[in-house]
Amino acid sequence: MECSRPWERLHKNRHKLWDISSQCQETISNRRHQMTLLGKCCQQIGSSPKNAALPCGQNIPKMKYSTVTAQQKKPDWNRAVSDAEKIVGYPTSYLTLRSLFSDEMSNIALHMRKLVGSSHPLLKTAKRLIYNGRNNMQTRGLIVLLISKAAGHLDPNELEQDKPAGVSHNQRSLAEITEMIHTAHLIHKGVVNLSPAVFSDGTTLQDMEFGNKIAILSGDYLLANACTGLASLRNTHVVELVSTAISDFMEAEFIGEFDTQGNPMPTADFDINFWEEKNFKAAGSLMAKSCKAAVLLAGHGEELQERSFEFGCKIALAWQSNN
Amino acid sequence: NDELRVCPCRGGGPRSSPSGHHHQVRSLHEPGRQPDESDQTDPASLTQDDLSNMFSDINKRLRSIDELQEISKYYFDGQGKAVRPVITVLMSRAINSHLHNDHRLLQSQQQVAKVAEMIHTASLVHDDVIDAADTRRGKPSVNFLYGQRKAVMAGDYILSVASTMLAQIRNEEVVVVLAQVLADLVQGEFMQLGSKENENERFAHYLKKTFKKTASLIAYSCKAVAILSGGDESLQEVAFQYGRNIGIAFQLVDDLLDFVASSNQLGKPSAMDLKLGLATAPVLFACEKFPELNPMIMRRFHEPGDVVKAFEYVHKSDGLQQTQYLARQHCQEAIRVISSLKPSQEQKALITITDKIIHRLK
Numbered sequence: 001m002e003c004s005r006p007w008e009r010l011h012k013n014r015h016k017l018w019d020i021s022s023q024c025q026e027t028i029s030n031r032r033h034q035m036t037l038l039g040k041c042c043q044q045i046g047s048s049p050k051n052a053a054l055p056c057g058q059n060i061p062k063m064k065y066s067t068v069t070a071q072q073k074k075p076d077w078n079r080a081v082s083d084a085e086k087i088v089g090y091p092t093s094y095l096t097l098r099s100l101f102s103d104e105m106s107n108i109a110l111h112m113r114k115l116v117g118s119s120h121p122l123l124k125t126a127k128r129l130i131y132n133g134r135n136n137m138q139t140r141g142l143i144v145l146l147i148s149k150a151a152g153h154l155d156p157n158e159l160e161q162d163k164p165a166g167v168s169h170n171q172r173s174l175a176e177i178t179e180m181i182h183t184a185h186l187i188h189k190g191v192v193n194l195s196p197a198v199f200s201d202g203t204t205l206q207d208m209e210f211g212n213k214i215a216i217l218s219g220d221y222l223l224a225n226a227c228t229g230l231a232s233l234r235n236t237h238v239v240e241l242v243s244t245a246i247s248d249f250m251e252a253e254f255i256g257e258f259d260t261q262g263n264p265m266p267t268a269d270f271d272i273n274f275w276e277e278k279n280f281k282a283a284g285s286l287m288a289k290s291c292k293a294a295v296l297l298a299g300h301g302e303e304l305q306e307r308s309f310e311f312g313c314k315i316a317l318a319w320q321s322n323n
Numbered sequence: 324n325d326e327l328r329v330c331p332c333r334g335g336g337p338r339s340s341p342s343g344h345h346h347q348v349r350s351l352h353e354p355g356r357q358p359d360e361s362d363q364t365d366p367a368s369l370t371q372d373d374l375s376n377m378f379s380d381i382n383k384r385l386r387s388i389d390e391l392q393e394i395s396k397y398y399f400d401g402q403g404k405a406v407r408p409v410i411t412v413l414m415s416r417a418i419n420s421h422l423h424n425d426h427r428l429l430q431s432q433q434q435v436a437k438v439a440e441m442i443h444t445a446s447l448v449h450d451d452v453i454d455a456a457d458t459r460r461g462k463p464s465v466n467f468l469y470g471q472r473k474a475v476m477a478g479d480y481i482l483s484v485a486s487t488m489l490a491q492i493r494n495e496e497v498v499v500v501l502a503q504v505l506a507d508l509v510q511g512e513f514m515q516l517g518s519k520e521n522e523n524e525r526f527a528h529y530l531k532k533t534f535k536k537t538a539s540l541i542a543y544s545c546k547a548v549a550i551l552s553g554g555d556e557s558l559q560e561v562a563f564q565y566g567r568n569i570g571i572a573f574q575l576v577d578d579l580l581d582f583v584a585s586s587n588q589l590g591k592p593s594a595m596d597l598k599l600g601l602a603t604a605p606v607l608f609a610c611e612k613f614p615e616l617n618p619m620i621m622r623r624f625h626e627p628g629d630v631v632k633a634f635e636y637v638h639k640s641d642g643l644q645q646t647q648y649l650a651r652q653h654c655q656e657a658i659r660v661i662s663s664l665k666p667s668q669e670q671k672a673l674i675t676i677t678d679k680i681i682h683r684l685k
Contacts, residue, residue, distance in 0.1 A: 111516065188479060191452075193470040212471055213453050217512055220449060223479070224505040227486060231495075231502035239498055240490035246483035247387075253476045254391040 084142055087149065108218050111210075118204070120211030121190035122218075140182055141175035143315065144290050147308055148175075151295040170233050170297045177229045177242065178290040184222035185249060191215050238293040245289040252282035280313065283320045288312035364671040366679070370412045373428060375401070377408055377437050384437075384484055390469075394477040395484075397465055398444050407443055407541055410569065410676065411436040413669045414562055415548040420667035422552055431492045432548045438501060439544040441485035446508050448478035453512070454599060497547045504543050511535030515601065522617060526607050530571070538570025561660050565673065568657035572680050575650040578603035580683065582637055597630045604649065606633060609642035647681075654681055 148171035291312030415432035466474035514532040545566035600623030654677035
């Protein structure tokens with residue numbers, strides 16, 4: 001049966017997806033939480049009516065977790081990511097880098113040199129982006145690609161050439177866009193509040209002002225690119241989904257209390273619901289909506305869209321509980 | 324600041340009755356001139372109701388968490404010039420009249436006007452942080468009141484809501500057209516960061532930057548409403564060229580006014596562009612007579628005395644006259660293209676607008 005293959009693939013990849021989200025130094029209780037979350041979403045995906053034949057829906061194999069130390073976990077992470085990348089046939093570490101090789105960005109790079117030696121957060125973000133490409137910073141795009149491939153395409157007559165490794169051009173574009181938006185958000189979060197009281201030294205204030213300028217422009221550039229990319233997908237529902245995701249994580253920045261530098265502070269009524277609400281908006285929404293959009297692009301119906309949405313949401317929350 | 328506040332009401336609450344409540348939105352800087360109710364082609368009076376509906380809609384869409392809502396709605400109090408929505412609405416009605424003999428505004432076209440204004444405002448919010456501006460439209464800027472971080476987030480939020488509204492029009496072509504504006508706005512800012520070594524390249528660079536930063540939004544909004552009305556490519560081009568020429572003329576006049584004291588202003592003209600290190604049309608024209616401006620341009624007027632000297636040179640040269648002449652030419656071109664539409668009230672109003680732009684100089 002053609003339609004059961006995508007689910008088989010997802011079933012096989014489940015371990016890789018598990019590996020990805022389990023790479024962290026965390027307390028056992030959080031890992032239990034993760035396991036339950038991931039187990040639930042696999043169960044949901046596995047129990048789709050399309051593949052009643054698969055065993056995945058009935059039993060969640062016991063996830064063995066060991067108390068392996070942080071150092072031993074690192075190679076697993078990289079292997080998990082590279083295996084996943086082979087499945088989708090795309091080196092996702094370069095997803096955002098491609099947009100970096102443009103006139104505007106080389107302009108920015110020139111200006112960034114002036115920031116070297118200052119303590120503007122933008123430098124740290126830029127370094128992470130360029131030198132740590134294989135880390136989890138690019139994993140959102142990878143998840144979008146994986147779920148695109150797992151969901152498969154409805155029309156079996158569509159030429160295989162159009163879909164190298166089972167993922168359409170539009171879906172790849174969407175994965176890139178997701179990464180761009182996430183990066184833009186990180187960059188904008190690095191903007192620093194400039195009250196003279198904090199930066200009394202003239203030169204530091206100038207550095208910070210300049211750093212802010214570059215941060216705003218580069219974030220805006222990535223967002224604008226994401227928007228033109230979205231427009232070219234020729235699907236206004238996808239544009240709507242992703243735009244509302246951006247609204248969500250902007251709103252998240254205003255939930256709760258903050259210090260003068262915009263760092264979040266715990267409040268008196270902090271509880272698990274507050275955490276979930278805030279983090280759904282901050283992290284879950286983009287992932288969830290991108291996953292939903294990815295299967296929407298392949299023409300799948302509401303049910304699969306909803307499941308992808310939930311999958312993206314749970315995996316993002318699982319991630320976030322590790323941070 | 325000669326921004327006249329005709330209406331004492333502030334804030335963006337929904338208006339109970341657009342016609343009963345005389346909220347007169349000024350379409351352009353017109354010190355002392357009230358929109359003439361009896362003038363059938365007055366842009367402001369023709370679009371008055373549409374605009375007040377628009378602003379109340381925008382404020383409804385920006386409902387959110389307390390502080391974010393406060394910040395996002397801050398500039399949508401109807402006190403801005405609202406040039407872009409006026410032009411968009413007039414163009415919509417003019418094209419609808421031309422194509423269908425029906426000058427009613429489509430819901431989708433009104434949505435484009437709202438989206439355009441939101442994109443413009445979002446870019447203003449970011450620009451103010453970049454330029455470290457303390458005031459905007461006669462009141463403290465958002466970054467001054469809430470800090471840089473929140474200003475940037477609020478700008479992004481406004482943009483995301485605008486983008487959602489754009490998608491909800493359900494027209495893929497329109498989404499492509501307006502998304503291009505976003506890319507142009509950012510590119511325009513980047514172009515401003517860099518400067519060209521070659522004097523010959525400089526003017527072309529300035530015009531290109533002016534298109535991207537100012538004219539692009541107006542031009543593409545006009546094109547978008549033409550698409551929604553069912554216009555073919557040549558009609559879309561008419562709309563686009565009108566918007567483009569008007570936008571460039573508008574910016575040229577703005578750049579000129581930076582050097583000239585308007586009769587309403589107390590004290591000196593701001594010369595803000597020079598202080599920000601920007602070489603605009605008057606300066607670029609003045610270079611012909613005063614080549615000593617060239618090194619000053621390269622160092623972005625950073626040395627002490629540069630701003631004052633450059634200011635003097637501009638006034639001693641014919642830079643201002645040349646700028647005015649160029650603005651007039653663009654207005655003529657705008658009139659020429661829009662005249663290819665069937666005559667209507669709105670079409671005449673669009674012509675009146677070109678007149679108003681030039682008259683800002685008096």
